[in-house]
Amino acid sequence: MSYQNELYQQVILDHNKNPRNFREIGDTAHSCNGHNPLCGDKINIYLKIAPGDVIEDVSFTGSGCAISKASASLMTTFLKGKTLAEAKVVFEEFHKMVLGDLDPATQQHHLGKLTIFQGVREFSSRIKCASLAWHTLICAIDKTGETTME
């Protein structure tokens, strides 16, 4: 296992360097500040939800390691146009994948390009980095507020 093949792949490094949708959405009721107290990562998620529970726009701000930033960036590009129900399914699958409870190679899933994060399961101290944006997303869907990774 090598960190370059499993963790710091080109796509992840690229999203870290040039994060997509890295901005605030001002006029929305759906936002949440996520925080990982262990490493100090802060990811804020903003969501604009259109009629029919469709994600019209999603963005993020904050500071963190390459994994948490790339995960947030890829998440935003993945979610645009999806419904909230679809987003929640992918959250569950993503969560299982990084914990090693879902193997994208052999099990059914809707993760698409997000499978690039499956290597994280080999780096237990980095699992929360990858899932911070997703936990913050769920918080933003449900309400406006703050969430802390325990």
Added chain:
Amino acid sequence: MPHFDVEKIRADFPMLAALEGGKPLVYLDNAATTHKPWAVINRIRDFDSKEYATVRRGSYRLGERATDMFEQTRKKVQKFINAADPREIIFTSGATQSINLAAYSFGKKFIGAGDEIVVTHMEHHANFVPWQLLCQEKGAVLRIAPITDSGEIIMEEFAKLLGPKTKLVAVTMCSNVLGTVNPVKAICKMAHDAGAKALVDGAQSTPHMAIDVRDIDCDFYAFSGHKMYGPSGTGVLYGKYELLDALPPYVSGGDMINAVSIEKTTFSKPPIRFEAGTPAISQVIGLGAAVDYLAGIGMDNIAAYEHELLEYGTKALSAVPGLNIIGTAPHKGAIISFTMDAAHPHDIVTIIDHEGVCVRGGHHCAQPLMARYGVPATARASLAFYNTKPEIDQLVKALHKVLEVFA
């Protein structure tokens, strides 16, 4: 300086021969915890297999001998920090508990509404949160002494915080992030001149330099066994005897009582008043072995060698492109915190870990300090006298790997 035979010392520490992912372990997280020499490991094994019994309870000979050894350790620690009296040495589970004990017992007796406690901006949460909570509970005021960009307490500003309301000054002797060694003797004098008591957090100083609590003239001094090559679960709170004798107990129960009746309990004298319950017997005995081991090498020799490592490491790390050292005070312990323009501390730590080098990344339980420097986290290499210059070279090589990945 006499030649410091680091290879001989390394042979005393079995963990240093361990491999990490097939590579020799380069352990540079000594501010978090240190490895143990055979002297400590063997002492605990011998005690547990030949001499173990409870202390201060049995009247049989096995228990008496264990009690003797336990109390001998108290004397070893007393000598090690040059306390006046073994009764000034309280065994705790670590620096955190030591400081909590002081905050609770001192606070209960001496802190009231409107009183002031002074700490610094570079404190570990262990020497920050207990005082913050105490102030909240008592309606007292917590004052924070500011620091310079290089990581030194601004003494003029500190002096301004002291006044008739100041009841206690709590300051670290060596910052676990910046490495700064603070002028604690002068600080204690200033506290005393203002009529306040002074607590010194010695968690990062005790393992690395000769400590003389009487010369420092602190009222309390706290440290951890596991950061000084001893067992985890051990620590010490030193307190001047008269002060300790004036304080109420922190934890109550068995052992710390003089007499208990249905109506009331009277308490033992220090230190037993503050050591309720069965202590970490074998571990305290192991701590005694660590003290003997360190004394055998000599704290001044350790400090001189570690200073050499610090200078070498500072120079080597400064040469890494885009690396910024945080904490550049002239008087430092062998701790080098840094950030890199190219990568977040968490990513640095993961990559160099897989190159065989252990350093810590994070806020190091010093979030107010991180805020002071405007960084969410740092990477930190903290050195011990069993580290070597080739290990520092190894770290630098690994940091170049970080630059490669994040090019």
